[in-house]
Amino acid sequence: MSLSQQVSSDRQLARLLQIGIVLEEVVEARAHHHYQSLSDDERVLDPEIEQLLSHAADESADHRKRLEALIQDLSVDSIPFDEIETLVEARYGQTKPDDFDGVLYDQLCNEETAYKFYDDLIEAIEASDASFSVDRDQLLEVLRGLRAEERDGAEEVTKIMEERE
Amino acid sequence: MNTANQYLKAIYLIQKQENNPAATGRVADMLDVSPASANEMIGKLEARGLAEHEKYKGVRLTDDGIVRARDALQTYCIIERFLTNVLDVKEFRAEARELESVIDGTVAERLDTIIDRKPECPDCFDPEMDACACLDVELEVEPPAD
Numbered sequence: 001m002s003l004s005q006q007v008s009s010d011r012q013l014a015r016l017l018q019i020g021i022v023l024e025e026v027v028e029a030r031a032h033h034h035y036q037s038l039s040d041d042e043r044v045l046d047p048e049i050e051q052l053l054s055h056a057a058d059e060s061a062d063h064r065k066r067l068e069a070l071i072q073d074l075s076v077d078s079i080p081f082d083e084i085e086t087l088v089e090a091r092y093g094q095t096k097p098d099d100f101d102g103v104l105y106d107q108l109c110n111e112e113t114a115y116k117f118y119d120d121l122i123e124a125i126e127a128s129d130a131s132f133s134v135d136r137d138q139l140l141e142v143l144r145g146l147r148a149e150e151r152d153g154a155e156e157v158t159k160i161m162e163e164r165e
Numbered sequence: 166m167n168t169a170n171q172y173l174k175a176i177y178l179i180q181k182q183e184n185n186p187a188a189t190g191r192v193a194d195m196l197d198v199s200p201a202s203a204n205e206m207i208g209k210l211e212a213r214g215l216a217e218h219e220k221y222k223g224v225r226l227t228d229d230g231i232v233r234a235r236d237a238l239q240t241y242c243i244i245e246r247f248l249t250n251v252l253d254v255k256e257f258r259a260e261a262r263e264l265e266s267v268i269d270g271t272v273a274e275r276l277d278t279i280i281d282r283k284p285e286c287p288d289c290f291d292p293e294m295d296a297c298a299c300l301d302v303e304l305e306v307e308p309p310a311d
Contacts, residue, residue: 019264
């Protein structure tokens with residue numbers, strides 16, 4: 001056991017970005033399965049929820065690609081993404097939320113967790129004076145962009161929840 | 166990032182092992198920091214009501230400190246298990262130590278949804294091996310840090 005509080009190597013950064021990909025996979029899988037669980041009637045009655053979940057799944061897929069692009073530029077061995085996707089899919093293939101409140105609450109947790117992750121990662125990179133094999137400014141720009149979209153996502157879900165109270 | 170949680174975790178494990186307050190020197194050794202750094206952080210933990218320092222005996226966590234230490238230990242167990250079971254990382258102990266200050270409890274809870282964690286966690290943690298005792302992997306005692 002030893003004390004560590006910074007991101008200091010390509011390998012450590014790659015692992016953290018990989019964890020980001022898994023979180024995005026989880027968001028995408030949950031949003032997809034929640035969306036699939038809506039009946040045809042519910043989709044007609046609640047296009048707002050349908051649109052929210054569809055957008056969340058698309059956004060997570062896009063975030064994943066941006067994280068993968070960063071990892072590809074680091075000097076580390078490639079990581080088997082297919083296995084992660086299969087594992088996450090297997091976990092959420094059977095889940096079904098109880099009602100719309102459950103769907104929205106779960107989506108809010110997803111967005112807030114991803115926001116917290118990117119926020120902590122940005123802080124750790126900013127606190128480090130290590131040099132990485134990706135451009136530091138570009139790295140931070142991508143991560144800040146992802147964080148901003150997660151914050152917007154959380155605000156969007158909160159707004160819908162408040163309107164429905 | 167949370168260095169305080171790493172100290173709380175170390176103090177908790179030592180006081181549990183010895184059933185006594187944790188000597189500052191042992192805390193410093195476990196975290197591979199200087200005794201002066203350990204003393205400084207223990208002072209901060211005391212000021213936050215998370216630990217009590219007894220002269221000539223060492224440091225003991227308060228009830229609030231124990232709750233936070235167990236949460237930190239659980240987060241650490243989740244990271245180790247996630248690295249081993251999901252990402253198949255062989256050097257999971259070294260990597261978990263590098264990651265724990267960046268992975269918040271909220272994020273760990275999300276990762277927890279895709280791993281099979283035992284209900285006894287975090288009591289399953291073996292401080293000698295620096296790993297969850299329920300992990301299905303062959304473990305060797307790591308050499309001390311340089």
